[in-house]
Amino acid sequence: MPAKSQAQQMAAGAALSAKRGEKKVSELDGAAKQMYESMDEKELEKMASAKQKGKPKHDSKS
Structure with a gap:
């Protein structure tokens, strides 16, 4: 699941760094x-690797 914001x-990137x-x-x-x-590391990698272009700074739904 890619990141929403x-x-x-x-x-996710910070958590992935700690996992590694x-x-x-x-x-x-x-x-x-x-x-x-x-x-797990695979889920974090997927979330952290998405492009940031077009994403809001924060998810307004959270």
Whole structure:
């Protein structure tokens, strides 16, 4: 599932970095920490890799 907003995409990227060991889990907060705990690396990769063009900065539905 691709990200619905730029903020969601950034959080997925941060969580993915932690999954890969490039970033400490203790540095994550909020949505990124939730994503780290609930999604696997493949799901995070899919969410973080979508293009940002045309996406709102924040999803207004959340």
